Amino acid sequence: MDETATNGLPRPPLEPATAPVVPERPTLDGLEGKWSALWAESGTYAFDRSADRSRVFAIDTPPPTVSGELHLGHVFSYTHTDTVARYRRMRGHEVFYPMGFDDNGLPTERRVQNYYGVLCDPGLRQDPSFVVPEKPEKHPVAISRPDFIDLCGRLVAEDEKAFEDLWRTLGLSVDWNHTYATIDTGARRASQRGFLHLLSNGHAYSTEAPTQWDVDFQSAVSQAEMEDRELPGAYHRLRFARVDGNGAVEIETTRPELLAACVALVAHPDDARYQPLFGTTVVTPLFGVAVPVLAHELADPEKGSGVAMICTFGDTTDVTWWRELSLPTRTIVGRNGRLKPVVWGDPGWESTDRTAADQAYGEIAGKTVAQARSRIVELLAAAGLMVGEAKPITHPVKFYEKGDRPLEIVSSRQWYVRTLPLRERLLERGRQLQWHPPYMVHRYEAWVEGLNSDWNISRQRYFGVPFPVWYRLNDEGEIDHDHPLVADESRLPVDPSSDVPDGFLEEQRGLPGGFVGDPDVMDTWATSSLTPQIAGHWADDPELFAKVFPMDLRPQSHEIIRTWLFSTVVRSELEHGSLPWAAAAISGWVLAPSGKKMSKSRGNVVTPLPLLQTHGSDGVRYWAASGRPGTDTAVDEGQMKVGRRLAIKILNASRFTLSRIAGGELPGPDAVVAPIDLAMLGDLARVVDEATAAFEGYDYARALERTEAFFWSFCDDYLELVKGRAYEDPSQAGPASARAALGLALSVLLRLLAPFVPFVTEEAWSWWHQGSIHRAPWPDVTEFPAAIVRGTVSGPEDSVLSVVAGVLGAVRRAKTTAKRSMRAPVARLTVVDDPARLALLAQAESDLRDAGGVIDLIMNSGPPDVGVELGEEDAG
RNA sequence: GGGCGCAUAGCUCAGCUGGUUAGAGCGCAGCCUUCACACGGCUGAGGUCGGGGGUUCGAGUCCCUCUGCGCCCACCA
Numbered sequence: 001m002d003e004t005a006t007n008g009l010p011r012p013p014l015e016p017a018t019a020p021v022v023p024e025r026p027t028l029d030g031l032e033g034k035w036s037a038l039w040a041e042s043g044t045y046a047f048d049r050s051a052d053r054s055r056v057f058a059i060d061t062p063p064p065t066v067s068g069e070l071h072l073g074h075v076f077s078y079t080h081t082d083t084v085a086r087y088r089r090m091r092g093h094e095v096f097y098p099m100g101f102d103d104n105g106l107p108t109e110r111r112v113q114n115y116y117g118v119l120c121d122p123g124l125r126q127d128p129s130f131v132v133p134e135k136p137e138k139h140p141v142a143i144s145r146p147d148f149i150d151l152c153g154r155l156v157a158e159d160e161k162a163f164e165d166l167w168r169t170l171g172l173s174v175d176w177n178h179t180y181a182t183i184d185t186g187a188r189r190a191s192q193r194g195f196l197h198l199l200s201n202g203h204a205y206s207t208e209a210p211t212q213w214d215v216d217f218q219s220a221v222s223q224a225e226m227e228d229r230e231l232p233g234a235y236h237r238l239r240f241a242r243v244d245g246n247g248a249v250e251i252e253t254t255r256p257e258l259l260a261a262c263v264a265l266v267a268h269p270d271d272a273r274y275q276p277l278f279g280t281t282v283v284t285p286l287f288g289v290a291v292p293v294l295a296h297e298l299a300d301p302e303k304g305s306g307v308a309m310i311c312t313f314g315d316t317t318d319v320t321w322w323r324e325l326s327l328p329t330r331t332i333v334g335r336n337g338r339l340k341p342v343v344w345g346d347p348g349w350e351s352t353d354r355t356a357a358d359q360a361y362g363e364i365a366g367k368t369v370a371q372a373r374s375r376i377v378e379l380l381a382a383a384g385l386m387v388g389e390a391k392p393i394t395h396p397v398k399f400y401e402k403g404d405r406p407l408e409i410v411s412s413r414q415w416y417v418r419t420l421p422l423r424e425r426l427l428e429r430g431r432q433l434q435w436h437p438p439y440m441v442h443r444y445e446a447w448v449e450g451l452n453s454d455w456n457i458s459r460q461r462y463f464g465v466p467f468p469v470w471y472r473l474n475d476e477g478e479i480d481h482d483h484p485l486v487a488d489e490s491r492l493p494v495d496p497s498s499d500v501p502d503g504f505l506e507e508q509r510g511l512p513g514g515f516v517g518d519p520d521v522m523d524t525w526a527t528s529s530l531t532p533q534i535a536g537h538w539a540d541d542p543e544l545f546a547k548v549f550p551m552d553l554r555p556q557s558h559e560i561i562r563t564w565l566f567s568t569v570v571r572s573e574l575e576h577g578s579l580p581w582a583a584a585a586i587s588g589w590v591l592a593p594s595g596k597k598m599s600k601s602r603g604n605v606v607t608p609l610p611l612l613q614t615h616g617s618d619g620v621r622y623w624a625a626s627g628r629p630g631t632d633t634a635v636d637e638g639q640m641k642v643g644r645r646l647a648i649k650i651l652n653a654s655r656f657t658l659s660r661i662a663g664g665e666l667p668g669p670d671a672v673v674a675p676i677d678l679a680m681l682g683d684l685a686r687v688v689d690e691a692t693a694a695f696e697g698y699d700y701a702r703a704l705e706r707t708e709a710f711f712w713s714f715c716d717d718y719l720e721l722v723k724g725r726a727y728e729d730p731s732q733a734g735p736a737s738a739r740a741a742l743g744l745a746l747s748v749l750l751r752l753l754a755p756f757v758p759f760v761t762e763e764a765w766s767w768w769h770q771g772s773i774h775r776a777p778w779p780d781v782t783e784f785p786a787a788i789v790r791g792t793v794s795g796p797e798d799s800v801l802s803v804v805a806g807v808l809g810a811v812r813r814a815k816t817t818a819k820r821s822m823r824a825p826v827a828r829l830t831v832v833d834d835p836a837r838l839a840l841l842a843q844a845e846s847d848l849r850d851a852g853g854v855i856d857l858i859m860n861s862g863p864p865d866v867g868v869e870l871g872e873e874d875a876g
Numbered sequence: 877g878g879g880c881g882c883a884u885a886g887c888u889c890a891g892c893u894g895g896u897u898a899g900a901g902c903g904c905a906g907c908c909u910u911c912a913c914a915c916g917g918c919u920g921a922g923g924u925c926g927g928g929g930g931u932u933c934g935a936g937u938c939c940c941u942c943u944g945c946g947c948c949c950a951c952c953a
Binding site for chain 2: 235254304310319398439440447561589626631634642644649651652715812813815816818820822
């Protein structure tokens with residue numbers, strides 16, 4: 001049975017059917033528990049690493065964030081991937097389908113702090129006597145980073161168990177021998193190894209630079225983690241006096257509190273109004289700092305008065321101006337979001353009126369940005385330095401996507417990956433990737449083209465992967481950032497807060513002439529950008545990694561194209577010089593039943609477990625698989641009910657079909673000779689072709705739609721038409737044809753449906769087969785009767801089946817109109833049609849008589865019409 | 877401001893390279909109960925495809941334009 005399928009891979013063997021053993025009353029109840037346990041026990045989805053590389057289909061499964069619960073969106077998109085995985089497995093691929101858990105990062109860190117009542121102090125040494133607090137203390141206990149990470153690990157282990165249970169209930173065909181967590185040893189090793197390679201190849205660097213900073217989280221934030229929010233603000237018009245005494249320059253600003261950080265004014269070089277001012281000097285109001293008036297193209301003559309004040313740093317434009325115009329640094333906003341103390345008169349803080357400056361600044365020092373803003377406006381107004389009233393506006397302000405207060409730009413030391421020089425190569429890689437749906441490539445391209453800074457990968461947090469580097473301290477105790485001491489790869493993973501660099505002793509930590517560890521951890525994307533390497537055991541199992549990388553498929557949602565997909569492409573390009581996968585399948589979002597996006601703040605998040613219990617896993621999967629690739633889909637319990645009904649129908653139709661073919665040997669495909677049987681199988685063969693083509697393009701929804709439509713017509717019409725004939729003497733050609741066709745159709749249909757409704761198809765399959773349907777071969781045209789293989793069966797337009805089904809429909813309509821039972825006999829059926837169609841009808845005349853209860857059948861040539869005369873029902 | 881996507885029966889959506897009277901499911905209405913399935917079956921009534929223009933023998937299906945919705949990006953003066 002080891003045939004080669006059209007994709008060049010050996011087909012899995014199709015076990016011959018066994019004598020059917022069908023339960024009296026089939027039920028969906030308990031199928032999830034029964035089959036998920038059996039699949040686990042028999043390793044149905046275990047990856048065979050001895051498989052040839054060409055057979056491997058590897059999936060870069062998205063690791064869900066473990067903080068909190070899985071929601072229906074997860075069920076939705078993971079089902080999509082699972083249908084593809086199951087299809088690939090049946091087509092002869094050895095599917096590498098791991099599962100990860102994203103437990104690295106801020107959300108986990110916050111939960112641990114609250115759950116255990118602890119705070120991480122990276123300055124502390126690991127305490128060997130540390131015990132897990134039973135209850136959170138009133139005041140948080142400070143603990144070392146290794147102990148903190150240990151607690152994080154404990155907490156997420158519980159979540160991960162719950163996740164795995166849900167995934168098994170849903171029927172994901174994941175290989176549970178291949179799991180990882182983004183904070184586990186393997187992930188830390190891979191992250192640190194990847195980082196060291198970036199460092200040694202010159203792709204990573206650290207520098208002190210203006211950094212987007214969340215003042216609450218006290219951490220840097222990368223471009224990808226930022227979002228705009230519309231916030232009310234106001235334009236304040238301020239007057240800067242010219243030092244030559246020739247009047248004043250008026251500027252407009254939404255951030256008057258940064259006046260003390262002003263380092264220049266700027267206008268567009270072509271702006272005639274300000275050209276005479278370029279090169280002159282003005283003085284800041286209140287603080288009396290002399291600043292130049294400069295020209296730069298980014299200044300917009302249309303905005304405000306056409307002149308902007310450049311502060312260090314109000315926004316990213318300020319950073320650009322500061323860099324390109326080589327301006328001095330005069331920062332006043334601290335990392336805590338409050339205004340830092342400043343001594344006017346010190347170098348860099350020269351003022352024409354030191355006393356006034358001190359007095360004004362004293363009013364705002366120590367205040368938050370928002371508080372300082374109101375106060376400074378009062379001071380300006382009181383001093384008559386504001387022109388007119390503030391003009392309220394609404395404008396976009398940058399936030400950390402998880403943050404509550406606007407980002408500030410502070411100066412700090414960070415690690416960066418050089419992505420800006422890669423733009424062209426990354427665009428090329430984007431074009432090489434197969435996108436499903438194809439238009440999703442635009443999101444990637446827009447992002448790459450819009451990159452305006454290198455990728456900041458360091459975060460000032462604790463629960464994350466530490467940078468595997470230390471720094472020497474000179475004799476004055478100053479840190480030498482330019483010559484990091486790196487860990488040897490064989491030692492990874494290391495934690496520089498507790499591990500010691502080679503050649504040093506723990507006693508030298510923090511002392512002049514000694515060393516300090518890098519205090520930061522990596523951005524969560526710096527780790528998750530390596531999911532193919534982590535899942536494939538790049539750092540510790542090169543043989544496995546060679547089998548699975550580059551992977552075949554990255555499934556993910558569209559909103560993280562700019563983060564996860566992008567960063568994975570970057571890392572793969574820099575580490576391996578290749579794409580990380582051949583294709584990316586982008587799923588849409590699940591919307592609340594109202595059609596709105598689900599979010600915790602809206603309180604419309606739908607949890608999956610009750611739905612799985614109510615509609616069954618197959619029912620929920622059916623709903624999920626009906627959602628087109630890349631399309632946002634609303635939660636629809638109606639669709640789940642339909643899915644459940646389909647599952648029940650599969651059980652009953654299988655049972656019924658098996659009752660017809662039971663008893664005696666099932667004839668092979670070439671026993672199918674009756675025209676109507678061949679017509680049905682011809683239709684089915686086309687469905688196989690369509691479903692296969694759809695799956696090849698990752699269009700699982702289309703595959704399901706075609707298969708399901710056929711299945712219902714199979715039940716409604718074909719089964720009704722042949723159920724009588726199939727019961728007749730099996731040694732006769734007619735009954736043998738029906739039985740062979742029924743057996744083949746059921747086998748093919750169950751296999752076509754298996755990726756979508758794995759539980760019910762496995763159940764029905766088990767009634768007449770050994771082994772799992774999920775390791776059976778995907779249906780193939782070679783299984784069909786030779787007549788169909790050669791394509792001699794006509795299309796659905798004029799098939800025996802379609803003509804007969806049409807007449808059967810007319811008979812049913814007549815019975816319904818007459819309010820009679822479907823079992824009512826038809827005394828006389830008169831079919832008028834053209835001779836060709838009548839000839840087709842004649843080929844299935846006895847099946848039609850059986851199914852319709854037809855006594856007399858008259859066929860006349862003429863304009864199409866069906867006349868039905870109902871008879872009296874037998875008393876008996 | 878730029879880009880992408882979507883607008884087809886009451887609802888959720890199919891309709892692939894343009895071709896006979898536009899499809900499905902849900903919902904709705906009616907009918908049929910024990911011989912696969914009431915966790916059911918059968919039948920039916922509902923759209924002229926967001927508006928306008930164009931190409932074509934022919935357009936829901938291609939082009940232009942307008943409108944509405946959603947998303948992504950953009951230098952917050």
